[in-house]
Amino acid sequence: MAIDRNILERITFDDQGLVPAIVQDVKTKEVLMLAYMNNEAIMTTLETKRGVYYSRSRQELWVKGSTSGNTQHVVGLSYDCDGDTILLQVEQTGVACHTGEKSCFFTNVIQAPKKQDVINELYALIRERKESM
Amino acid sequence: MAIDRNILERITFDDQGLVPAIVQDVKTKEVLMLAYMNNEAIMTTLETKRGVYYSRSRQELWVKGSTSGNTQHVVGLSYDCDGDTILLQVEQTGVACHTGEKSCFFTNVIQAPKKQDVINELYALIRERKESM
Numbered sequence: 001m002a003i004d005r006n007i008l009e010r011i012t013f014d015d016q017g018l019v020p021a022i023v024q025d026v027k028t029k030e031v032l033m034l035a036y037m038n039n040e041a042i043m044t045t046l047e048t049k050r051g052v053y054y055s056r057s058r059q060e061l062w063v064k065g066s067t068s069g070n071t072q073h074v075v076g077l078s079y080d081c082d083g084d085t086i087l088l089q090v091e092q093t094g095v096a097c098h099t100g101e102k103s104c105f106f107t108n109v110i111q112a113p114k115k116q117d118v119i120n121e122l123y124a125l126i127r128e129r130k131e132s133m
Numbered sequence: 134m135a136i137d138r139n140i141l142e143r144i145t146f147d148d149q150g151l152v153p154a155i156v157q158d159v160k161t162k163e164v165l166m167l168a169y170m171n172n173e174a175i176m177t178t179l180e181t182k183r184g185v186y187y188s189r190s191r192q193e194l195w196v197k198g199s200t201s202g203n204t205q206h207v208v209g210l211s212y213d214c215d216g217d218t219i220l221l222q223v224e225q226t227g228v229a230c231h232t233g234e235k236s237c238f239f240t241n242v243i244q245a246p247k248k249q250d251v252i253n254e255l256y257a258l259i260r261e262r263k264e265s266m
Contacts, residue, residue: 007242022155022164026245029162031155034218046242076245080237081230085167087238089245097214104213105220109140109179112159112209112222122255 007046008039012084018054019086023096025103026075026089032096033104035064037086049074051090070094140179141172145217151187152219156229158236159208159222165229166237168197170219182207184223203227 013019018036025032035053037045040061044052051072055062065071076089097104146152151169158165168186170178173194177185184205188195198204209222230237 004242010240020153020167022167024164031157031164031220034153034155034213049243074243076241077243078238078241080167081232081234081239082237085237087164099214101214104215104218105211106214107143108209108211109137110207110210 004046005043007079008042010083011042011079011086012082013038014084016056018056019084021053021086021088023051023072023088023090025092025096027091030103031105032090032092032102035062042086045074045077045088051088065093068094068098070096072096137179138176140212141175143216144175144212144219145215146171147217149189151189152217154186154219154221156184156205156221156223158225158229160224163236164238165223165225165235168195175219178207178210178221184221198226201227201231203229205229 011019017038021035021037023032023035024030035051036056037052038054041052041054044050044061044063051064051074053062053064054060071093072088072090073093074088074090076087078087079085080087092102095102097106099106144152150171154168154170156165156168157163168184169189170185171187174185174187177183177194177196184197184207186195186197187193204226205221205223206226207221207223209220211220212218213220225235228235230239232239
């Protein structure tokens with residue numbers, strides 16, 4: 001697929017030339033992390049399909065997993081209505097967080113109820129089928 | 134439940150006193166939007182369980198849905214490993230995006246494959262049960 005380089009014109013970068021990128025596991029839909037991208041990070045991600053960010057602490061391009069092996073294969077990339085946030089959907093190898101947790105968001109202030117989506121959705125499906133018989 | 138006011142000490146706000154907040158639909162796990170919170174937005178969200186943000190354009194507290202009716206009931210709140218991003222899990226009334234789309238992330242550069250999770254997970258579950266019989 002040809003890379004749409006026009007994306008850069010539609011993204012609003014902040015005064016540091018960065019845009020926040022939400023990274024989501026495409027399979028589980030868990031939010032894994034938030035990172036920042038600059039021009040080059042976006043283009044490199046589009047070209048290589050690997051999660052590539054800009055490290056604000058090291059002030060350099062950061063290929064996720066290049067040292068840890070916890071790479072990200074990017075299978076989806078979208079941006080929001082005002083073009084100032086990117087959403088990446090990835091296949092995550094290993095864990096996303098440097099602490100060893102799968103997701104960086106492991107500290108809960110309010111604990112969301114555990115999902116039982118498969119069972120609930122299956123139940124809804126069966127009920128729907130039964131009602132339409 | 135008592136509100137954990139210590140959360141504010143564990144959050145790293147930027148030089149504007151803000152922290153990005155990812156908002157996710159607790160049921161579908163779709164990422165709905167990214168907004169920004171200040172001290173007051175966080176405390177008001179914890180107290181009211183409504184999605185309350187800081188509008189950078191209007192420079193004021195913004196109770197999501199106060200004019201549109203598209204409110205958010207916050208059922209989960211966590212922060213990431215370095216405390217500089219918040220993740221909210223919400224029950225969204227209506228749509229999250231001011232354009233009328235459910236999610237703000239409706240513009241795809243790379244289109245992620247459509248999920249067939251319910252079927253796949255059900256298949257895996259049935260296969261697992263069969264194998265363990």
